[in-house]
Structure formats: structure tokens, C-alpha cells
Amino acid sequence: MTDVQTTTRKDWMSDQEVRWCPGCGDYSILAAVQFLLPELGVKRENTVFVSGIGCAARFPYYMNTYGMHSIHGRAPAIATGLALSNPDLDVWVIGGDGDMLSIGGNHLIHAMRRNVRVKILLFNNMIYGLTKGQYSPTSEVGKVTKSSPFGSLDRPFDPVSLALGAEAGFVARTHDMDRKHMMATFRRAWEHDGSALVEIFQNCNVFNDGAWGDLTKKANRANMLIELKHGEPIRFGANDEFGVVIDCDGARVAEVAEVGLDAIAVHDEKAEDPSVAFMLSRLALTPHQPTPIGVFRAADRPEYSQATNQQLLDAQAKLGGGDLAALLRSGGTWTVEG
Amino acid sequence: MTDVQTTTRKDWMSDQEVRWCPGCGDYSILAAVQFLLPELGVKRENTVFVSGIGCAARFPYYMNTYGMHSIHGRAPAIATGLALSNPDLDVWVIGGDGDMLSIGGNHLIHAMRRNVRVKILLFNNMIYGLTKGQYSPTSEVGKVTKSSPFGSLDRPFDPVSLALGAEAGFVARTHDMDRKHMMATFRRAWEHDGSALVEIFQNCNVFNDGAWGDLTKKANRANMLIELKHGEPIRFGANDEFGVVIDCDGARVAEVAEVGLDAIAVHDEKAEDPSVAFMLSRLALTPHQPTPIGVFRAADRPEYSQATNQQLLDAQAKLGGGDLAALLRSGGTWTVEG
Amino acid sequence: MTQTETRQHPVEELDEVVIRFAGDSGDGMQLTGDRFTSASAVMGNDLSTLPEFPAEIRAPAGTIAGVSVFQVRISDFDISTPGDAPDVLVAMNPAALKSQLPRVVQGGIIIINTDAFNDRNLEKAGYESNPLEDGTLEGYRVYPVPMTDLTRRSTEHLGVKPRDAERSKNFFALGVVSWMFTRPVEPTIDWIHQKFAGKELVIAANEAAFKAGYNYGETAEIFEAHYEIKSAHMPPGEYTNVNGNTALSWGIVATGGLAKLPVFLGSYPITPASDILHELSRRKNFGIRTFQAEDEIAACGAALGAAYGGNLAYTTTSGPGLALKTETIGLAVSLEVPLVIVDVQRGGPSTGLPTKPEAADLLMAMYGRNSESPIPIVAAKSPSDCFFAAIEAARIALKYRTPVMLLSDGFLANSSEPWLLPDVDSLPDISVEKATQPNGMDEDGNPVFLPYLRDPETLARPWAVPGTPGLEHRVGGLEKEDPTGNVSYDPANHAHMIELRAAKVAGIAKDIPEVEVHGNPDADLLVLGWGSTWGAIDAAAHRAADRGMDVAYAHLTHLNPFPSNLGEVLSRYDRILVPEMNCGQLSRLVRAEYLVDAQSLSKMNGVPFTSGEILAAIAEQLGA
């Protein structure tokens, strides 16, 4: 970009009072985005946040950009139309686990397969916050909530697995306790030419406090969060003593000392085949097991809005610009003399 | 079952004239089901077919069972309620690729993760038949149809990958040219305790004729269809000369002679981790490459309607049967004297 | 009850009082209001309550957006609304005062927690100067009480930390108000012990704060009087205090027994309907299956599937969710299966004002489906009436094999009133027969099942549920041949089926009560209401009568079809006034149906009608 704007975090803060519960993880995600955008050198007027409904979905109100707080579950669909309408826009989509995976699940998976340039930040707090605490499609089995007083029975989605199964080109994961990691991950999503899904572990301290604590508390991170880095062996632990081994049964955690460094898988986010990324997404099935974060997959694929525009250009090149008078005559005409 | 009914195919045929186009692949799927049900020894009155809208969705009219031809995309949701309402029913869901993966995608993935005992037969003809030929979510990129005269841009879903990403416990694939294989596959779906998805390659000879021909024509099958069999090495070819090798990059086809039989992966449909099944679903990305059929995954998981009923029983055991008069008093009462 | 020496205050008798507890979301105002209500119920007062929550889960402390309010009206006579303007305001902080003061009656009592009136809180509330000092409160009877401090001091001896002690200040306030209105203390103390069982320190602190507040009223010299409200002349019997969502849930629970059918609820959470899902989810021992679906379409679809499977099926939602269910409801119309759709209406359009009531989904309920797709509509008129409305909706759904819309709203949902508990054995039997046998013959004389062969009386088709041998048949959303149910594109059959569906719903008019006229039936003016306006209309009509104005009034609980005598009733009045929390939806329906010049009295600000507003409109109509 030639005329990079120089902005600061403050430029990206709207004049609206932030209305999340004190202590909510949403605050730190908001801060991470507000710190990142100046670094990206993007323009406020070309940045749009589209959200559905939920606590997370209040996000656009707090950004001094264009923003739409739409209806429950539909943000990916609306954002797709918006992205198609104007190639200059950076379109971000914000939503909770209910918004995106429950009522909005279909739009999410279709946005993924189409690879349209919308950047989807999924605030996963494993609960419905705004409606005051029902279980969500990411809540663990047995969860006791207002709508499941005897424990929920539904097996949760893993958002990364789901997106990979839906042909996603870019899938990543981060958490609300690590601003640096969030910023780096959001940046990667922004850089990707196509649709991008970032799952963010987010704490809802009112209805599901500490749900991610086993992973995201500072003391636990080294042993519980597995940072994926392209081209590097997948290792973790305070002294990188653990690693991930992949074989024909799937992925599993091993002690490096035991299996040897050569046995540790090297992460390839660009792999054309999403299978290994999928394996990594199955490593942890509860928020109490070592869990990969970072970019699972960032594969190159044609971006949808550019391809759409190219079809218009090609048609114009081939057929000439549209001529309405000629179109009206295209079915054959006859003339009645006066 | 103690009183197994003895029925024949004819008992399962309704009095309604079958209205698909002559030559449509739907006929052979119908026949496969009508041949299978007598073999299963199930009762007509306990068998229900629920469908959405589309050519495929006309299916229930032709079955002499209970049946509902519902609305576009919603059959999995309706079937879920039906399955919960009566544990004695065998609930089958029928739909096309548009019905199930486009408008109905969300209900499909949620039915998968919940593992409710509905058996979903997805008639995949890679086209919208009933509305006369638009591209569908399984149509290949570049497909020229009425709604994509310049070629479609949307990357297709692989129904098997999608279902596996959505936590499906049972996923299988078969095709309309092989009644025996269809019957065996549908039987496996029926036997599975939970939701089951069977993708059926189906020919729409009017709007997408021969789309699966590279795989399903008799002459091509040996080299192009890879039959998955639990516990056996994954081999194919007229003389089983090819096999599937799995390593940390994914799955690929190899010549057995070259890699040795030991290198050929042994299929484990019961694996708790769906990653390998997912790998197999990525082996072919177009209908012109060797493609696995059969049961990809058949993992044991708690079935949803039974778990629901168990909660009712537990609650009754713990709290006693419901007492309305007591419930009305549960918030505290006072008495006004006369 | 205390050892301290007390001065005797004069006791004044009141016939009613409206009290509004207002504080920050974290201040426990709902609990305080609830407790006061219960104590009043025990005294035999009639009462009516209305909570108001902030839209945010936890709006920033101290702000106007974060104010939580509970209004309760208690009286010695029969009342039907939580009251118009409060006589008493308890304001726990500046934001509460600022937002609620405009509602208080002139000369009303204002009890203030002065400790909260610091600079920071004043600023957050948007006060530029301190209202306690700048004359803002002139014309009110103001009682400034340093509640936080007094609470702290009253609990000090228990070893409660000052920060924790503060949490009990709502009990201090409750104590003051309990003293002021001579409420008994025992029920509240008992309740504290029960509620916080196991947390001894919390019990001790709350009890101490409550007693301190009570004693403060008795002891401090600031109160001129305290008040007594005699018990109301309520019909004898056992009462509970119930809000609309709970009553509606219990009504649903009841229908399972009355219909002898398992109940199924397919739902997706949405304010203000979610509590029905919550309440029913707890009732598994009644054999009730609740299913939290992925969205409203699936919720309605699953309910339809369960209905088809022979359950008594419900789906609950609010406006935006109802918009999503319309296609599925259309299918239910075509399939003719029993299904109750509950819409707890809220402010719109779109997401609108999710926590505020409105009654503007009537026309969507009536017409919000493609093509001609008629369904019966039932609307509840008071919190406790939600119980009976649920039974009535289920009765119609089952008897006529039709989806039925049951309308409630956010006002009914959350407000409560004393409810004379019905004898559960006196509730109606709403069970219906399912089909078990073929009902026709083919040309060869073989028995066949005709799924659309109707009961000649009700026009209901047989309810033949999967699992029944011999009745296998197919249904679907395409037009069906009468009576075989086979797909038919025949023009005459389609016209006939359109007529049959319409006639079936219209025929329900024979099976519902005629509309009753209250007040002075010979008046010139009829006030026609529906839904939650009942209380305000009833109160307004009484007040009008007290002032010598002649007014008749009638209330519709069935909106489709209308009661059979409605046209005749309307024709008797020169003027018809229709108060509605919408822009005139019922008035449009009756104008179109009966060509009467029904005038709409519309209120669309997210706040329920007060009886005063309706009274004023009555007066205007009568030129009084």
C-alpha cells in the first residue's frame, strides 16, 4: 500500500462505552485487535466488522470503523455479500460459539469452502453468554446449565476439525490470555488470501468461568499449549521435552527423549492435504489435554471475490460492455409500422 | 427381535407411480432399499422415511411405510424430533446434495455430532435436479450450469470429510450402480447405534449424466473404486495390485508390488480417532481419481435418544413421577381463609 | 422484636401502594423485591409485580444502563396491574435515582442510600450536581439513609469483612421498607436461612442487616409514619405468586397429563422466552423431553417431527425466532398435525429491544406464512392466565390437528401475581383418540387408510402415528388429494383443500367461549383488548366507572378465529377503542372483518400500558 495511514490504538476505539461484564475475556481480544490494526497499516474506512448476536457480537460497536451488528448466525453470509461488493474492504466477522456454530453453522462452513476473503474470529467460551448461560455446541458432554440441569448430551464440535472438514484454507487458534499470540494469529488470518477462521479460547467469567483455565493459565501454558510453527518440529513443555508424533493411527503426544527428535512431526501449514492438520485438531478432545494453538493450515487457493470479479472482466472482454438496447432485442423483434 | 415379519420387496412398494426420469439413478437406490428391508426383518409400521425437497426427496412416496416429504433441507431436524418421540421407530432420512449440504447443511452436521439414530441417505448427483440443473455444493469447480454459465467458482464439499469434521460416528459411501454394495452399506448404517450418513453416488441422467461414470461404470470399478473393509489392507485394482499407503503426509495410492504389502494400510473403521478415516476421504478430490467406498468409520458412541430417555428415567427414579399439584406449590403458597 | 427502646409511630392505613426498588444490577434488587412480595402475599394482599432488567448481562456498575428495577404493587382490593407510577422509590445509587425519578408520583416517598452518592457514581449517572442537595428532589418526601455504612456497622460484630458486608445492604433496605409497610419479619428471616443454608456467615450478615433496617425505621426519627395495607378480599384458597413464563411452563407440564401424552419441547434460547425452556428442562420426572436445537428452524422442525410421532409438541420462541419458523409452521398447516408455537413477544423490529415487551407479532402470527395458511391463535391475558392459555392452545391443537400460535409477551413473562391454585383434578381432559384402524375401502372392498378423511364435526384428519400397524401412509407439503393424501395437482382439489383448511380453523369459533362484555354493557364505548393489556384495561375501566364514565370492555383470548359473537358485540357500540402494544394490529383485523371503525390506542415504547393512559383515552373518547 502506498499511503499507509499511521494510526494508534486510540484511533480504533469508538466512543461507545464497552458493556461486557468486568473481567470478560472479550476485553483482551478487543485490545489485541485494536493494537494490531495500526500495525497492519490499514485504513479505518476500509475496515468493517460484521457480527451476529451474542456478547461477542457486540464487538463492532467498540471499533471506530464501519460495523454491523446483524442478526443471530448470519454474519458470515452478510459479510460474504459485503466482501463481494467492494474489493477494497477488509471484512472481519465476529461471533460466539453459539452464533457461529449453532444457528450460523451452515453459513460458516459455506464461507470456508468458498474461500471468500472474510476473516472470522470465533469467540469460543463454550456457553451462551448473552442469553444467560445455556450450553453451546462446544460445551463438553455432561455440562450442567440452565437448559441442561441434568447435564447436556450433545457431543461438542471441535471448530478446527469442522472447518477443515469444510474445506477451509486457513484455520488457526489462539486464546484471550495472550495478546501477543492473538495479534500474531490475527495478522496471519489477515494476510491470508481467502476466508480465515480463528478460534479464540475466551473466558466467560460469569457463566463459564475458568473453562479454559487448564490450558490458558500462565502456569499451565508451557505444558498444555502446543504452539504450531510452520516448518518446525511440533514441540512443547517448559523445556520442549514433549513433541507430537504422527503415524498411521493419528497424532499423539510423546516425550522427545523417548522417541527421538526425528520422530517428532514437522508442522506444514501449507500442505495441500488437510489431513495432518485435521489429526492435530484431534489431539485434544477436552480443554484439559495438551492442545495445539497457532496456524493449523494456511493453504493457497483461489480467492472467491477475485474470481467473481475476474469472470465479470472476462465476460466484458469477450462480450463487450453491456448494451441494454441490444439486450432487449436479443430475443428477436418485429416492427409495427405507424 | 422376537416376531420378525416376513416380507418381500413388494410389501415395501407403495401404490404410487414412480415419477423419476427414466434412467435416473434414484430407481436403483429405491430398489436396493426395498430389497434390503425384508432382509432386515423390520416392520413396515415402525419404518419411517423423512425427506426434504428435491428429486431424491420424492423417495418416501414410493415406500409402503410411514413417510414424510417435508421441506427443503429440514429433514434431519424433523427426523431428530421423530426419533426422540418414539424409540421403536427406524427413522431414515433421504435427501439430495442440495437438500442436505446446501440449505440443510447445518441440520446435517448437528445430527452427526448428536449421534441420534437417524440413517441419512444422501443422494449425491452433484446437481440440483428438481429445479432443473443448477450447480450444487458438490459440483466441481468450473461446472457450467444454468446458474453458472461461466463456470462455478465454489469449491465443493466432500460429504465424508464434512461429516467426519462434524464428529460423525458412522460415515459410508456407495453408488447407484451396485445394488449389492448399496444393500450391504445401508445395512451397516441401520445396524449402527446412532446417526449414520451414507453418501450415494447417483447419476442424474438429465442434468449431469455420467458425472460418476469414471468411477462407477463396470469397466472402471476395479481400478477406480477402493473398497474399504474393516481389518483388511486397503487394496484395489483388477488383481489387487494397488493399495493405500498412509504416512505423516496423508494417504496416497501406491503399487503394492513397489511398496510391499506391509506398507499398505489396514482399515480400522472402529478407530476412536477419525483422522485416518478423514485421510481416506481426501484420497480423491475429483470423481476421476481412485475413490474409497464402503464404511469409513463406525465408532461406538452413546446414542442420543437413548441418553435422553435415560435422563427421564433417572429423574423419575430420583424425584418420583411428576406431581402437578406439588409443582404448582413448589414456589411457596399462602392461604386466604374463606 | 428488638431490645432497644422504641418510639411508637402512628400507623396509617392505605388501600394500596406501588413500590419500586431500584439499584445497580449487582445490588440484588430482584431478590429484594421478590422477598417483599412474598411477605405481602402472606399478609393476604393482592399484588402484582414487574421486574425490569438491564439489556446487558453486566452493564458497567453505577451506570444508568446497569440499573435493575423491581416494581411491586400491593393492595387490599383486587388488582390486575403492577401499577402506573410508584408511590415509593428505593434508590440504591445515583443512576437508579436518575432513571427512576421521572416515574414517581408527585409527593411520593424516596428512600435513598446516601452512601452511594459519591462523585464517581454521580458522574457515572450523568449528574452534574448532587441531586440530594440541588433541589432536584423538591416536592418528594425524601428519606436519606446511609445504608452501606449502617449495614457495615450492623454486621461488624459478626466478623464480616466490610466489602462482604456491603453485599447485605439490600437486606437493610428491605428491612426499612418492611418496617414502613408493617410486613412481618419471620417469613423473610426463615427464607434467608433456607436460601443460604450452609453459608452461616452469609445468613448471619443478611439477617443482621435486615433487622438493622427494620429497627432503623422504628428507631430513627426520620420517618413520620408507617403504613398498613389490609389484606384484600380475595377468594379463599391456596395461592402462589407466579410469573407468566413459569405459569406457561406449568401449563405445558399440565397438558401432558391432561392429554395423556408425552410432552416434547423443541426450542432455541431467546429472551424473553428462554425461561420456559429452562423450567421445562427441569421437569424430566414428568416425562418431558426438552431438546435445545441448533436454531429455531430445527427447534420447530424437531417439534413437528415429535408431533408427527405422536407426542404433544411445543416450540417456544420470541419474534426473531418466530420469523425463522414460518416455513416449518406452513408445513405443519399442510400436514395438519398438532403443534403449539409459543411466541413471547418482545420489542422490535429486528433485534429491537430484546428485554422490553411489545405485542406486535399478532399480524405475523396471523399472516406470516406463504400462501393461505390459516392457524388458530390464543393469547394469554395475565401471568397466571398463561397456565390456562397453554392448556387451551394444546386442546385446540390436539382436537383440530393443527399448529396453534400461543402469544405471550415480555411483560406477562416476567411480571407476577397471586394465583389461586386450581384444583388439578378439575382441569379439562384434552386427550384425543389416535387412529388405529383403516377408515375406508378401496374399489375391491379392502380396508384402506385415508389420512385426510376428516371428522365431519371438527374437520380434523386422523392422527395416525408411525408405529401403528396397517395405517402406513405418506404425507408431505405438496398439495394433497382429499381424502387419500396422495399428491394432487388437480385444480378443483386444490381449491377444495384450501377451503377445507380455512373452514377447519374458522369452525373452531363454535368451540370457544363467546366474548364477554364487562363494565357497563350499555355504554357507548367499548374498549376491546387482547393479551397483557387486560390488567391495565380492567383497572382503567374501574377507575372510569368510579368517575362516572360509562364504559364497556371486552378482552379476546382467541384471536383466530374470533369468538362467534364478536361481530354482534362490536355492532352494539358507537365507539370502539383498541389499546395495543403495537401500531393497531387487532384494530386492523376487526376493521377488515366487521367493518367497524375500531380506533387504535397504540403504545410502542417498550413499556406496558398504565391504567392512567387508558383512562385518559377513555375520557377523551367520551369527551369527558
Next chain:
Amino acid sequence: MTQTETRQHPVEELDEVVIRFAGDSGDGMQLTGDRFTSASAVMGNDLSTLPEFPAEIRAPAGTIAGVSVFQVRISDFDISTPGDAPDVLVAMNPAALKSQLPRVVQGGIIIINTDAFNDRNLEKAGYESNPLEDGTLEGYRVYPVPMTDLTRRSTEHLGVKPRDAERSKNFFALGVVSWMFTRPVEPTIDWIHQKFAGKELVIAANEAAFKAGYNYGETAEIFEAHYEIKSAHMPPGEYTNVNGNTALSWGIVATGGLAKLPVFLGSYPITPASDILHELSRRKNFGIRTFQAEDEIAACGAALGAAYGGNLAYTTTSGPGLALKTETIGLAVSLEVPLVIVDVQRGGPSTGLPTKPEAADLLMAMYGRNSESPIPIVAAKSPSDCFFAAIEAARIALKYRTPVMLLSDGFLANSSEPWLLPDVDSLPDISVEKATQPNGMDEDGNPVFLPYLRDPETLARPWAVPGTPGLEHRVGGLEKEDPTGNVSYDPANHAHMIELRAAKVAGIAKDIPEVEVHGNPDADLLVLGWGSTWGAIDAAAHRAADRGMDVAYAHLTHLNPFPSNLGEVLSRYDRILVPEMNCGQLSRLVRAEYLVDAQSLSKMNGVPFTSGEILAAIAEQLGA
């Protein structure tokens, strides 16, 4: 044109004829009808067509369900409907005869392909004896022609295989009918060459069959006469033959230029609206983006997103799809962005009769959203009017920043009429200004942007699209503060916004044409129509006038708001008759609005009104 010796037949002159081509789906009846229409257009006749397809893609050959029909009416005077009952039926097989015979006028001409009347086909059609022999056709003028055989023989010399030759039999039939009505042969032969270019054998076979049919008419002794229909006195100019879906698509194409905006269509296929998606998908060189979404909700959502992004956005569907879009349309009402929703109505309820027309979504269009959510409604009245209706809908959407509902129906969609092509330069400029500058000031005098500050005239809010520097702002479905657009729960603001939204839509009445009264304005009876009933009403009114009946008629193209003079117009008539393909939806709206006793003439059988039906109702109203 032929070498064979010919007898001269007498030529009779007719002023009009209605011909119905009927055959199996595979028989090419649509193409035959189309061709005949084009040849007639060239002759300067006025004309109107109506195709009817089977519901199945390929219903089993030979069955009634598989019959495909094309009706065309040609005349030497101005007509507006495809005619009531056909004068001529071409029946290619027994099923075609069986299903269509009841429609033919008494004494009408029936041309039959006798070769298809074998036992198998008779049985498939449900005939128990051969209608050619059993007297069924008494009272008609029957021309039995062994078309299959004659076609085969006429193509033998070309080396066409007998099975392939059969495929040309529709051209044989076309030849016969072309001769019978003295149509020119050249246009058809030219067309055959163009259409099948590259397939020489097909060209030769079709041409040979066509000529053989023509010559058969001339040569065979079975026809008593042939007929001429003079050219109509149509206004001079260049004409094309267009159906409603094509005209509507072209209207959408036109709006892009007229508004100087890129057009965006978000759609999901559904009968009978899909063809609009198809047609627009082909127009990429006009810069039109079409997006086939995963469902109707996403289609409408994407269109809303594109509208928000500054495109001229459309979404097209039919009833069941519209039901799904209601929540999103409600959001568009709240956001106040321009968006045109096209509903090509079809038979319902639910899936209903997907291939049959109905006009029963009017009340859903009006009220099918939660809460008070008003939107303008425009309806097309004839196939070619769809072009102008699209422009009018876009004009209103853009000018008032509002979603607009554009209603068409399955009858308009597929039937066609000659269209005097408009001068494209004379089409209106519908472009609007987007916001580019701040429009307000904050307390400190700094410029700010107020997204809900309205144009005082139109009450439209600024259209400030992302990408515009300095106008960054947030919108959403929660209630918005006037004029900042910030979220507001304030009761007075909510009431105010509800009023503003209503006033904006109501105010459009000033900006649309008054309703015109046709016929005899002083009559006692007014026939009030909307949508596709225009043709039938117009024709019926003319016929009534011819018979000396006084009747006035008016047609609404704007259903919300109504034209400003509608109330006054209605008040002038003693009787108002409203013919509608629904159960009285417009009549309910005008009854509620104007308290006039509008009587519904309802037709709900999936078949459009005939002028005869409306004439009969007029006569009944007038006691004539």
C-alpha cells in the same frame, strides 16, 4: 412453396384465436408454441402466451402428469390475456387429449396425432375406450392426422432413422397449424437453421417435417378452410415477445445503468423464480454479480451485505423462500438500506403447487416480520410490466433506503406478450447520492457523522458505505438513537423511531402515481385489482362494456403504501369487487384501511383467472 398440386381452400377471417399445443413432455410443445408465437408476432398480431409444465422433471411418458402445454392467443386487436378457453387444441397423444379436452370451447377444432392412440398410451392416459371412436369428441371439429407416420415418411429420403424422425413430429404439427392460420413459413425455416446450426441432419429433418405438415394442410382434403387473422392495430414501433421473468431480469439489468451502480443478486434456486437467477447469471458483461447462496437466508443476507457495501442489491425467490428471509428483511428495515426482494408467487401453503401460480403472499409481504416492520410493496401487472416494476422497486429502495418487496407470480413469470420496446434513453434516472461528508457537529463543534439524520423530505437516512473516509459508524438490529444511530433503550426514542419508520414508508404515497380509473368512471361497480389479474380484468371490463354493463376498474401497482387517492376513489363506488388469486388479501387491506365493503372474488385453484370468470362476477354484482 410446394411442387404438389394444391386445391385452394377458402380463407376465413377471424379476429382472434386461442390455440393450445399439448403433448408429452418430450414432444417439444413449448418449442412449437414459441415458434408459432414468433411467426404470429411477425404478422403483426397482438398475442399472449401461457406455458404449463408438468411438476415432475420427466414424468413418465404418456401419462397425464407428463403433459406439457403451450397456449397462445393471437388477435387483430389489443389483448391482455392468453385467452380463456382454447378454440383449437393440438393433441399429440391420448393423455394430452384427456387432460385438455375439458377446456376446449364447444365446437372447437381438435387436431390429433392418431399414431399415438395405441392401447398402451390409451391405458396410460386412463382411457377405457378409444376417444377417437367412442363419441367422446362429438360436438368438436376433429382432424385426425397420423403425424408420426407422415413425419417419418417425409424424412425417410434424408436417411433419418425412424426413431430420430419421430422427434420432428412437432414440426409437422407446427406446419399443419401454420398452414391453417396462414402463418408465413420463412421465419420458422430460418429459425430451424439457426437453432440447429451445425446439425445438418436435424435441420433437414425438421425442415422436411415442417413443410410436410404445411403441405398436408394444403393438400389433404380433411380441412374445410383456413383462417387469417389480420394484424392488430398496435402502436407503431419495435416489438419483442417477452415473458415476465425475462422482463423482470432485464429490468434489473437496466437499473444498474439507471442507478449508476453495480448490481448484486443473492439468490437460491426455486421454482418459478430460478429463471431470473439464470438470466442474470448470463449478464456478467453488464457488471452484474450473481451469487448462488447456500440457502435463502444467506441469499438475502449476502444481498443485504452488498447493499450495505453500496451495490444495488436484489434477492429473488418464491413463497417458501420468502418465509425464510423474513428475519433478514426485518434487519434491513432496521438498518434502512436499499434492497429489493422479488417474490415470484406460487401455489401453497407449504410446498403446495410449485409450478402453479397464486398471488397469496401479499399479506406475508405486508406483515410477515416480527414487530412493526413496514416495507413498500410493488407488484407487476403483466409480463412486460415486470420490466418497469423492477425499475420502480429499485427507485423506491434507493431513494428511501428501504427494503422493497416486488411481487410477481408464476403466471406472469412464464406467460409472454408482445412488448413495444422502450427507448432506453427515456428510462428514468434513479441514481441517488451516497454520503461523503459529515452531516453534523458535536458539542465541541467538530464535524461528526449522524447515520440516522434523515432527509426532511423523504425521511431517508444517509447511505454511507464502507470505504468512505470520515463516515465510519456502526449500525445494527437493536433500536437506534435518533439521529446518532447508537444503541438506545430509551422508551421515547423507540416510539419515535417506530413512527419515523412508518412515516417514511407512508410518505412514499406522495411519490407514486395516483390510481387511475378505467372503463366507465361513473359506474356503480369498481373492480379493483392488483398483479397478474390485470389482463383478465381489463378484458372482462371490455366485454362487460360491450354487453352494456357499466363498470369501472382500477389496478394497483403499489400495495404499500396505497396511492394517495385510493380512499377517495373507493368511496365513489357502491360496490367494489376484488378479484384475487388468494382468499381475499387485498380486500382485507382495503377494508381495514378505508372501511369499504370490498368483496373478494377469490380464485385458488392454481389456474389464473379467465376474463369470463370475472365477467360473470361483474354480471352478478350488477344483477345483469
